[in-house]
Amino acid sequence: MAAITASMVKDLREKTGAGMMDCKTALQENDGDIEAAVDWLRKKGLSKAAKKAGRTAADGLVAYAVDGNKGVVVEVNSETDFVARNEKFQNMVANIADVALSVDGDIEKLKAADYPGAGKSVEDHITEMVGSIGEHMSVRRSASLSVSQGVVVPYVHTQIADQAGKIVVLVALESAGDADALQSVGKQIAMHVAASRPLALSVNDLDATVVEREKSVLAEQARASGKPEQIIDKMVEGRMQKFYEESVLLEQVFVIDGETRIKDVAKNAGAELKGFIRMELGEGVEKEESDFAAEVAAMNKG
Template identity: 70%
Template sequence: MAAISAAMVKDLRDKTGAGMMDCKAALKETDGDVEAAVDWLRKKGLAKAAKKAGRTAADGLVAVATSGEKGVLVEVNAETDFVARNETFQKMVANIAEIALGVDGDTEKLKAANYPGSDKTIDEYISEMIGQIGENMALRRAAGLSVDEGVIVPYIHTQVCEGAGKIGVIVALKSSGDKDALNALGKQIAMHVAAARPLSLKVEELDAAVVQREKDVLSDQARASGKPENIIEKMVEGRLRKFYEESVLLEQIFVIDGETRIAKVVENAKGAAGAEVELVGFERFELGEGIEVAEDDFAAEVQAMAGGN
């Protein structure tokens, strides 16, 4: 039996919204496997979320940069919000985003690229800045999109400074149509992506393991109702369609009007753009998504409530 730590209990609680003692019970039942514990709670009807969005548990900035028909997102982490408001840090992140354009958002190439005005790589420059600012920092990730013809539209939600904030999105629209109309559409879709957290653009692009896991959970939930297997199969199909509607961008309902599927929104844009429009990709970064940060006071509380185990 794996030791169930307070940090594991808190992690599971953050992922599922389930109660503290339920989380501990789930971890005991699954021998400390957090992902299996999420499924255990869901099968018991104790978890609130159908998918894991990750926890925002680190600070810093997500920044965006675009040039013509190319765009990138970068995330640079620091320990506190104080550093995120530091102009020196903000300038460094903006420079890194601009450099990312030249390597198409490839994280490893970006880390090895030269920092402007310096003989150091970006990784080396960040190490130097750690000494100057006095906090640990790291270039965590980058991603890029491009189109041969069309627009790449950026959006920053909860902006801290120009071009950087807590959530960053880029959207790629392929079209020969009017650029102003395309940019307006792209901005609305990017805002939708920031709010709706899609996992993929299309159903067929969803991670097969994510889909199988969802099917397994839905099957167990349906089977618990006592229905025969042929009915269970239909129940799972229906619930899986709902999962796609919640998780796949083109299947989601547009948050701005609350009634139109994103696929239809894009199709309807042909009139304003004066040409066919295709939504070919998106990237979404949320600051600190999935990064663990210890919280000692909460851990002590859990340990006390859980009997120190």
């Protein structure tokens, strides 16, 4: 029997898009013959992934897993909402969220980690699922939160499955106080985060480039209004304060009561708000727009 090398497995995977273990098995079953292995994978329905990989996957689910004072959020994409509502896909996403919790949300470790009960990695299991379901899928991102004592509280907006939906928020509250009371406050803050889309927890956490861009825009607006240079800096300073109040979670006004700042909501509950994650399905992904009429016309020309 021919020796199966890592290079052969890599070549077959690039040709077919199938998982590493599936490629190795295919080569073993066909005595190292690449073309025969390709056919073997096609017959098994495992090479479909290669044809799907170029498609845009901007649908799917965002899911969470929480264990005590640690939580994680993951986004697993599919091409259509139809697949996102498939129970098989939903179960896979739930399992991936559990695995992500075990690796503290590290995306590369998550992809390489063992998928529960599959005898292969998360990434290879997804490749197999692509062949089974017939759509491109991928784990796009993952993030985690934890506190030394206190709670990590989840909230799902537009829920589609258990612990999964279109928007997932985690809020981390550091406190030695009553866990049930903290859960209640955390849930309200998480709902606020879902609605208000803060850019950062605190002013110091804001991206420096975002701050400088905002200052530049405000300065140009002030100059365009004819204000003298000597007062432009003070105008910008005042307007930046409003920007912080709109963009920074701790400075935002609580949407539920319309008057208390979030930092005081947490303080009044005897807690410190240590962090948040807000993950919305498909953020930043450019979806392919198809022109159905043009497609029909092109078919008729053919």
